[in-house]
Amino acid sequence: MRVRIILALAALPLFAYGQESGHKDTVVEMNEVVVRGMLSDQTRQIKDFYVANKAATTEDILARMPEVTMVRRGSYGSEPLLRTYNSGQVSVLIDGMRIHGACTDKMDPATVYVEPQNLKGINIQTSGAAQVGSNVGGTVDLRLREPVCGCERPVSGALSSGYQSAAGYFYESGQLSFSKERWAIRTNATYRKAGDYRAGGGAVVANSRYEKMNAGLSAIYKLNESWNMKADFLYDDGYFIGYPALPMDVGYAAARIASLSVMKWKPESRWERMQYKVYGNTVYHLMDDTHRPNVAMHMDMPGRSTTVGTFGEAALRLGARRHLMLRGDVSATDLYASMTMYQPGQPDMYMLTWPDNRTIQSGIAATYTVRPDTQSSVVITTRIDQFTSLLTTQDARDQLTVLQEHPETSVNRLLKNLSVAYSRDLSGRVRAVATAAYAERMPTQSELYGFYLFNAFDNYDYIGRTDLKTENAYKGDMSLSYSTSDVLVSLAAFASRVNNYIMGLYEPTWGTMTIGALGVKRYANMGYGNMAGAEAAFVWKAPRGTQVVSTFRYNYGADDKRTPLPLINPFRNISSVRKKTGRWTTQLDAEMALRQDRVNVAAREVKTPDFFKANVRVAYATMYRLTAFTIEGGCENIFDAAYREHTDWGRVYRPGRNIYVQVNCSF
Amino acid sequence: MKNFNKITKTLTFALLATSIFGCKKSDNNVTTNPDPTIGYVKIASGYADGAATKVDVYAKDSAFTGYNKLYIALTDSVTNKYVENAEISLMPDMNMTTMSHSAPFENPASSQAQNMLFPCSATFIMSSMGGTWSLGVSVKNLANSKSGKAMLSLKVKDPAAARMFSFVSPLDSAKYFVGLVPGEKTIVGANDLELVVYRKVSMMSYPADSSLTISFEPTMPSMGHGSPNNVNPVHTANGHYKGKVNYTMTGTWKLAFVLSKGATVVDSTHYIDFTF
Numbered sequence: 001m002r003v004r005i006i007l008a009l010a011a012l013p014l015f016a017y018g019q020e021s022g023h024k025d026t027v028v029e030m031n032e033v034v035v036r037g038m039l040s041d042q043t044r045q046i047k048d049f050y051v052a053n054k055a056a057t058t059e060d061i062l063a064r065m066p067e068v069t070m071v072r073r074g075s076y077g078s079e080p081l082l083r084t085y086n087s088g089q090v091s092v093l094i095d096g097m098r099i100h101g102a103c104t105d106k107m108d109p110a111t112v113y114v115e116p117q118n119l120k121g122i123n124i125q126t127s128g129a130a131q132v133g134s135n136v137g138g139t140v141d142l143r144l145r146e147p148v149c150g151c152e153r154p155v156s157g158a159l160s161s162g163y164q165s166a167a168g169y170f171y172e173s174g175q176l177s178f179s180k181e182r183w184a185i186r187t188n189a190t191y192r193k194a195g196d197y198r199a200g201g202g203a204v205v206a207n208s209r210y211e212k213m214n215a216g217l218s219a220i221y222k223l224n225e226s227w228n229m230k231a232d233f234l235y236d237d238g239y240f241i242g243y244p245a246l247p248m249d250v251g252y253a254a255a256r257i258a259s260l261s262v263m264k265w266k267p268e269s270r271w272e273r274m275q276y277k278v279y280g281n282t283v284y285h286l287m288d289d290t291h292r293p294n295v296a297m298h299m300d301m302p303g304r305s306t307t308v309g310t311f312g313e314a315a316l317r318l319g320a321r322r323h324l325m326l327r328g329d330v331s332a333t334d335l336y337a338s339m340t341m342y343q344p345g346q347p348d349m350y351m352l353t354w355p356d357n358r359t360i361q362s363g364i365a366a367t368y369t370v371r372p373d374t375q376s377s378v379v380i381t382t383r384i385d386q387f388t389s390l391l392t393t394q395d396a397r398d399q400l401t402v403l404q405e406h407p408e409t410s411v412n413r414l415l416k417n418l419s420v421a422y423s424r425d426l427s428g429r430v431r432a433v434a435t436a437a438y439a440e441r442m443p444t445q446s447e448l449y450g451f452y453l454f455n456a457f458d459n460y461d462y463i464g465r466t467d468l469k470t471e472n473a474y475k476g477d478m479s480l481s482y483s484t485s486d487v488l489v490s491l492a493a494f495a496s497r498v499n500n501y502i503m504g505l506y507e508p509t510w511g512t513m514t515i516g517a518l519g520v521k522r523y524a525n526m527g528y529g530n531m532a533g534a535e536a537a538f539v540w541k542a543p544r545g546t547q548v549v550s551t552f553r554y555n556y557g558a559d560d561k562r563t564p565l566p567l568i569n570p571f572r573n574i575s576s577v578r579k580k581t582g583r584w585t586t587q588l589d590a591e592m593a594l595r596q597d598r599v600n601v602a603a604r605e606v607k608t609p610d611f612f613k614a615n616v617r618v619a620y621a622t623m624y625r626l627t628a629f630t631i632e633g634g635c636e637n638i639f640d641a642a643y644r645e646h647t648d649w650g651r652v653y654r655p656g657r658n659i660y661v662q663v664n665c666s667f
Numbered sequence: 668m669k670n671f672n673k674i675t676k677t678l679t680f681a682l683l684a685t686s687i688f689g690c691k692k693s694d695n696n697v698t699t700n701p702d703p704t705i706g707y708v709k710i711a712s713g714y715a716d717g718a719a720t721k722v723d724v725y726a727k728d729s730a731f732t733g734y735n736k737l738y739i740a741l742t743d744s745v746t747n748k749y750v751e752n753a754e755i756s757l758m759p760d761m762n763m764t765t766m767s768h769s770a771p772f773e774n775p776a777s778s779q780a781q782n783m784l785f786p787c788s789a790t791f792i793m794s795s796m797g798g799t800w801s802l803g804v805s806v807k808n809l810a811n812s813k814s815g816k817a818m819l820s821l822k823v824k825d826p827a828a829a830r831m832f833s834f835v836s837p838l839d840s841a842k843y844f845v846g847l848v849p850g851e852k853t854i855v856g857a858n859d860l861e862l863v864v865y866r867k868v869s870m871m872s873y874p875a876d877s878s879l880t881i882s883f884e885p886t887m888p889s890m891g892h893g894s895p896n897n898v899n900p901v902h903t904a905n906g907h908y909k910g911k912v913n914y915t916m917t918g919t920w921k922l923a924f925v926l927s928k929g930a931t932v933v934d935s936t937h938y939i940d941f942t943f
Binding site for chain 2: 297339341343346347348349350351352395397398399400401402403451452507509510511512513514515520
């Protein structure tokens with residue numbers, strides 16, 4: 001159901017002062033959250049609901065979306081998954097750019113590099129086939145904010161400062177923009193520092209603290225009426241990021257992300273929209289076990305990923321009722337991770353955990369939209385990707401000989417994707433969409449080349465293999481929505497079968513490498529997995545400034561022997577009631593999930609109890625001359641519930657009662 | 668000033684370019700052969716008198732207890748040129764004042780030198796701590812049919828970690844010597860594992876033995892893990908057994924061996940530590 005391509009939504013600030021002060025680019029507001037699944041219509045109403053408070057991280061925002069599942073290993077750096085799909089099946093992009101984490105333990109999802117104040121929107125594609133990259137599970141694309149030319153005020157900016165009690169957490173951010181007729185520059189910086197947090201019930205979670213710094217610079221130049229040139233640079237440094245669910249933390253992590261684009265926007269032209277971008281990014285990652293007690297053996301685990309790529313996109317109007325979107329992209333990613341173990345009196349022990357490898361990808365995609373009549377539309381998306389993965393050093397090729405006598409070090413795949421969506425207005429208020437899709441994905445580098453990667457979730461060492469068959473999926477989606485000016489109800493259901501499902505298979509004859517590991521699992525194609533689920537949303541603009549938003553989700557997953565798939569969240573509901581009276585806004589949130597008894601025993605998954613959590617938020621907004629001030633405060637997890645979500649690793653409880661206060665000013 | 672900088676830069680570049688091309692030219696004119704002993708150390712040296720030949724024994728490393736791959740260089744003491752066609756036979760000797768004994772060895776497989784050197788081996792079964800090692804090298808220069816023998820003294824050290832072991836078989840009460848044949852280069856990955864087995868017949872005779880079945884297990888004692896997909900060494904020729912050992916990381920590996928003859932385990936108590 002990829003009917004809405006990109007919604008260009010106007011800012012809908014929590015406080016209306018953005019408009020009063022005459023500039024659109026307020027700091028911590030997100031302009032759009034585009035979910036290219038069921039929620040595209042009501043995003044406008046529930047965007048603020050996702051941005052629960054202004055110190056929220058991008059992953060906090062994602063966590064509230066019903067189609068997103070966060071795999072949590074620490075207070076920061078949770079990994080976003082979509083619906084029932086695992087991390088190898090989902091693509092996370094930044095402004096259409098590919099970026100690969102440098103950590104073999106997935107401590108660094110791309111979502112940590114984009115701060116909400118730098119986020120223009122989040123495109124989430126769950127159903128159908130992805131236009132931006134071959135995957136079976138969907139795409140999360142974090143769209144970066146752009147500087148705006150020709151603003152009324154040439155200089156604008158904002159400052160935010162906040163404190164949260166549960167982790168003794170400080171948040172500071174600033175943003176400054178310059179706007180001229182032909183060019184504009186936007187800069188922003190965010191600093192976050194959190195201590196070890198206090199979980200519900202009172203226990204302090206050791207090694208849950210973190211400290212990081214993020215900065216962004218973006219410049220735009222108007223080449224002519226319809227063409228713009230834009231340069232973006234993102235800088236992100238994590239100094240210590242604790243992972244209580246893992247045996248070690250991140251000592252230092254650095255990401256540098258740069259891109260240069262030219263863009264055209266001319267609605268009256270036949271080529272309505274065009275974009276061409278070149279980009280490069282590098283992520284460096286260093287794990288740290290020196291803050292842990294009882295470390296059997298100290299080790300260093302550095303990793304690096306480097307990606308360069310380019311893509312071009314164009315939207316072409318073929319007639320009043322026909323549109324074509326084209327995309328072509330090429331990228332190359334180099335990846336390396338190693339481990340050096342130290343035992344006093346012994347020589348250093350060194351191995352490659354990701355033997356040096358390179359993945360070269362090139363793909364073309366087309367989306368054709370046709371509206372046969374005023375009530376219906378058909379969207380056809382196709383994408384073909386050519387992937388080549390190879391080992392780049394002799395050391396890497398040598399090491400693989402341990403696993404296979406004549407290792408096939410180079411892996412080539414041609415991936416094919418196709419989806420068809422049909423959408424129809426059943427009446428003025430009811431719309432139905434049905435989508436059918438076929439999708440394929442490339443195995444991840446861990447699945448291909450991983451060498452004794454310890455997985456703290458099931459306590460097994462994981463080993464890759466280069467002869468995996470291509471995983472593919474047949475997917476179907478249905479959605480119904482009912483909307484009036486005050487009420488929106490939507491319901492989406494999906495089902496899919498993933499063939500050649502890649503999972504770790506226990507190898508009883510292989511010995512472990514990691515001290516304390518239970519055994520070795522090797523990635524293998526496991527027949528198929530069946531997945532299904534549903535999401536629902538209810539939005540009501542009640543009288544007298546009251547707004548009610550409620551979202552629901554349920555996911556189901558099982559393999560071909562009807563064994564539950566791991567990391568499938570149970571039924572969950574998040575509801576909010578917000579009331580606005582003059583300068584005051586009050587909001588009550590309730591989050592709850594049912595217990596999850598369907599667990600994967602082979603993955604040593606345990607049952608998760610149900611939970612209920614309530615938050616209260618209050619905000620006061622005022623203006624002094626041209627400066628807007630807001631003061632926010634609230635209490636999250638009022639009842640100090642000791643709870644965890646099913647996809648949290650290590651049975652670590654989430655933060656308990658958390659009182660926060662936040663001051664923002666924008667000028 | 669700007670111009671001056673430009674000129675200096677251009678000049679420097681031009682100079683650099685000529686010097687590079689100049690080097691190339693002179694390199695092409697050099698015709699001397701590279702020294703075949705580069706990369707080796709000389710562990711013994713002497714004269715085979717009747718053959719008028721200087722005998723130099725080279726190895727990758729100084730001589731140690733265990734299987735030593737040796738490279739003999741013969742030089743005609745008149746012409747001072749390498750002798751490349753000769754019959755060579757070895758006779759290691761350990762003199763322990765009250766008694767003496769020999770050691771297992773392998774004569775050069777061919778009378779034709781390979782790149783001026785004659786590859787052969789000696790498996791020193793003890794270090795020079797116990798007495799005096801000498802290596803007898805009998806030479807017959809096939810170019811002039813002159814023969815002679817050199818007695819070369821050499822020092823044999825115990826390596827930091829044993830590279831050989833011996834055991835007495837309960838079946839025939841004979842003493843067996845098992846040595847690790849060092850590979851060219853050790854990698855994190857699959858490596859050839861080559862062992863050599865000799866049986867002691869007398870103080871002076873240690874023939875190669877092909878009768879054993881060898882199994883082994885590599886482990887990392889400091890971490891307590893092993894490695895998958897190893898291949899047990901099987902006999903190929905001349906007492907050499909070849910298999911595969913997989914090292915999953917650098918460090919110290921312990922290779923524990925079980926040696927059998929038929930259905931009987933003749934030794935399972937020995938291991939070799941290997942560090943890279």
